[in-house]
Amino acid sequence: xxxxLLVIFCLIYFYASNTSFTFGIGYxxxxxxxxxxxxxxxxxxxxVECVTVGILLNIMFYDFASTGGSIRFDMSIIMVxxxxxxxxFNCNVLQAIAIAFPFGILGTAIFKIRLKYNGKFASDMKHxxxxxxxxxxxxxxxxxxxxxxxxxxxxxxxxxxxxxxxxILSINYSFEKYVMQFFDLSGIALIANYFxxxxxxxxxxxxxxxxxxxxxxxxxxxxxxxLLIGIxxxxxxxxxxxxxxxxxxxxKDSKLLCKKDLLWIWTRWMNLSHASFNTENMQALALNSxxxxxxxxxxxxxxxxSKRILDNYSLYNVEPNIGxxxxxxxxxxxxxxxxxxxxxxxxxxxxxxMMGLVSGLGDSFTQTTLLPMYLGIAICSMQLGYYVFxxxxxxxxxxxxxxYSWNGLKFGYLYDKIGVLKYIDIIxxxxxxxxxKYLIFSCFFIMYFLASGKIIEITVSLASNGYxxxxxxxxxVIYNYLRKKKYDSIIxxxxxxxxxxxxxxxxxxI
Amino acid sequence: xKKVVLARIDxxxxxxxxxxxxxxxxxxxxxxxxxxEIAEDDFLKEITLAAxxxxxxxxxxxxxxxxxxxxxxxxxxxxxxxxxxxxxxSLLSNGISxxxxxxxxxxxxxxxxxxxxxxCLSNSEIDELKEIEDKYDVExxxxxxxxxxxxxLNKL
Numbered sequence: 001x002x003x004x005l006l007v008i009f010c011l012i013y014f015y016a017s018n019t020s021f022t023f024g025i026g027y028x029x030x031x032x033x034x035x036x037x038x039x040x041x042x043x044x045x046x047x048v049e050c051v052t053v054g055i056l057l058n059i060m061f062y063d064f065a066s067t068g069g070s071i072r073f074d075m076s077i078i079m080v081x082x083x084x085x086x087x088x089f090n091c092n093v094l095q096a097i098a099i100a101f102p103f104g105i106l107g108t109a110i111f112k113i114r115l116k117y118n119g120k121f122a123s124d125m126k127h128x129x130x131x132x133x134x135x136x137x138x139x140x141x142x143x144x145x146x147x148x149x150x151x152x153x154x155x156x157x158x159x160x161x162x163x164x165x166x167x168i169l170s171i172n173y174s175f176e177k178y179v180m181q182f183f184d185l186s187g188i189a190l191i192a193n194y195f196x197x198x199x200x201x202x203x204x205x206x207x208x209x210x211x212x213x214x215x216x217x218x219x220x221x222x223x224x225x226x227l228l229i230g231i232x233x234x235x236x237x238x239x240x241x242x243x244x245x246x247x248x249x250x251x252k253d254s255k256l257l258c259k260k261d262l263l264w265i266w267t268r269w270m271n272l273s274h275a276s277f278n279t280e281n282m283q284a285l286a287l288n289s290x291x292x293x294x295x296x297x298x299x300x301x302x303x304x305x306s307k308r309i310l311d312n313y314s315l316y317n318v319e320p321n322i323g324x325x326x327x328x329x330x331x332x333x334x335x336x337x338x339x340x341x342x343x344x345x346x347x348x349x350x351x352x353x354m355m356g357l358v359s360g361l362g363d364s365f366t367q368t369t370l371l372p373m374y375l376g377i378a379i380c381s382m383q384l385g386y387y388v389f390x391x392x393x394x395x396x397x398x399x400x401x402x403x404y405s406w407n408g409l410k411f412g413y414l415y416d417k418i419g420v421l422k423y424i425d426i427i428x429x430x431x432x433x434x435x436x437k438y439l440i441f442s443c444f445f446i447m448y449f450l451a452s453g454k455i456i457e458i459t460v461s462l463a464s465n466g467y468x469x470x471x472x473x474x475x476x477v478i479y480n481y482l483r484k485k486k487y488d489s490i491i492x493x494x495x496x497x498x499x500x501x502x503x504x505x506x507x508x509x510i
Numbered sequence: 511x512k513k514v515v516l517a518r519i520d521x522x523x524x525x526x527x528x529x530x531x532x533x534x535x536x537x538x539x540x541x542x543x544x545x546x547e548i549a550e551d552d553f554l555k556e557i558t559l560a561a562x563x564x565x566x567x568x569x570x571x572x573x574x575x576x577x578x579x580x581x582x583x584x585x586x587x588x589x590x591x592x593x594x595x596x597x598x599x600s601l602l603s604n605g606i607s608x609x610x611x612x613x614x615x616x617x618x619x620x621x622x623x624x625x626x627x628x629x630c631l632s633n634s635e636i637d638e639l640k641e642i643e644d645k646y647d648v649e650x651x652x653x654x655x656x657x658x659x660x661x662x663l664n665k666l
Binding site: 065067072112115116279280281314315317319349350352353354355356357358359360361362363364367368417420421424425428433489 | 527528545551554562
């Protein structure tokens with residue numbers, strides 16, 4: 001792999017895992033293996049294999065939802081390393097996934113370091129405000145540079161580990177063959193077990209959806225995909241219309257911020273809420289940074305602004321997109337504090353209570369309704385070779401997120417309490433919520449059905465190439481048994497690799 | 511009241527971690543929030559009820575409404591969520607029993623010390639938790655979501 005490609009990989013990993021400065025949509029797009037697979041495929045020229053890895057990884061992480069910063073495996077680093085493995089080892093997609101998967105733990109470690117460093121940064125900034133209340137400056141560039149540095153070093157290190165490993169393998173042919181057999185087996189076991197686990201879990205309850213969607217995708221694939229996209233567009237238009245109706249019906253209070261100010265606040269929040277996420281006070285820095293333009297309009301002196309920043313510096317954690325309604329309402333309250341209609345204690349109590357409530361609604365809407373729906377359609381379209389539909393679905397998701405987040409801010413700020421309640425009503429009774437169960441499981445069964453064909457094909461080819469089908473089955477059975485024991489997911493994956501290594505060793509001896 | 515499968519201490523109360531992760535795992539149909547600020551503010555109470563997930567019913571109580579909570583008619587598994595560790599003994603001593611107390615998220619404030627990324631506790635809170643564990647035989651553990659690492663109170 002040449003140096004230019006390595007630099008590109010470093011930058012892509014940094015931007016994808018960072019999810020900051022993307023208007024909040026990086027987490028729903030660049031962070032996903034499917035999207036990364038398309039981009040890396042175009043860059044490396046190895047489009048088919050990169051997209052296949054992206055599809056398989058995305059299916060494995062289909063039920064992934066990061067709530068309040070809780071992740072076990074970082075899917076973006078797995079995707080990037082898998083593509084690096086394809087380049088360095090010239091291996092197949094199974095081997096690439098098996099090589100890359102453990103590095104997901106490193107991605108999580110980087111995430112944790114980032115939270116801690118951001119926490120220290122937030123704490124230092126607080127002391128700076130206390131010491132120098134005449135200087136008002138909030139910037140999160142420094143932790144971003146730190147993250148860039150860590151990301152670059154990590155990708156370079158992984159690159160050299162992979163090259164070194166490849167060199168060691170090339171010394172002895174039979175050792176190389178043994179190791180690659182191990183990666184074949186652990187790769188297939190890893191994917192197959194995620195598949196078996198999800199299918200067994202879901203088919204019991206959703207067998208009717210399975211019985212309808214699978215024949216549809218076999219006989220009328222294009223119409224099925226068009227139907228799925230059509231439904232999400234109708235849902236989006238329905239909610240958009242509802243929002244417009246409320247905008248024209250609800251009475252706006254007289255406010256200090258104009259549309260341009262709100263747009264600036266929204267821009268800052270959407271780009272910084274991930275950038276400054278930390279263990280100390282989570283998103284409080286982003287909240288203050290977003291509210292800075294309002295503070296400047298309300299308060300005349302820097303010391304007053306500094307005091308308000310410190311008042312709002314306690315833990316703040318809200319789902320960034322739907323949570324904009326809480327930010328909007330916080331702006332509203334801030335104006336009331338200036339008019340002495342509210343005191344700081346009351347404001348703090350409302351802020352703390354609202355953040356959790358809105359996050360519960362937001363996380364379940366964005367991460368378990370919108371994301372699997374749009375991403376599911378994109379994956380199915382990609383599997384069937386309907387690239388236009390896949391891209392359309394991948395573009396509609398961010399558009400949808402942006403629509404809800406921008407309107408959330410406006411509802412919370414402009415229409416006071418009634419705006420918050422109406423916005424919650426829009427989200428809770430969204431048409432997406434009504435169709436989500438059918439759409440998500442339709443996509444789920446279609447993608448698993450299509451991918452299973454591919455997996456069976458690979459398994460059969462491995463068996464016919466001298467690998468035994470018995471270790472594959474053995475690993476599957478043992479791994480599924482261990483999984484039911486509910487160990488931590490990292491321990492589960494370690495066990496899978498150990499069982500695979502034992503199975504390959506036994507086969508080699510026999 | 512029927513079965514309380516889990517009690518959780520989290521200052522964010524009904525957060526995404528609860529709605530997305532804990533509710534499906536324990537098949538929770540009843541969410542009980544014990545919080546004075548929400549119970550005493552009509553607007554917050556209204557938001558709480560409006561924002562509740564459709565899969566579960568939500569109930570809000572103040573810390574001094576333990577008797578009403580005990581008489582609550584529930585239909586399925588319940589979760590109790592509160593910010594205040596000190597309310598737990600009064601629940602347990604008033605006949606509201608559960609076997610697991612999950613420490614979900616408490617931030618750094620005065621007197622507290624950081625034990626985990628998401629958990630800060632004061633000495634008096636630690637003492638209270640130990641007493642809950644010993645006196646009422648409740649398993650006290652810190653865990654963000656069901657598939658993340660679980661820390662027993664003694665190992666914090």
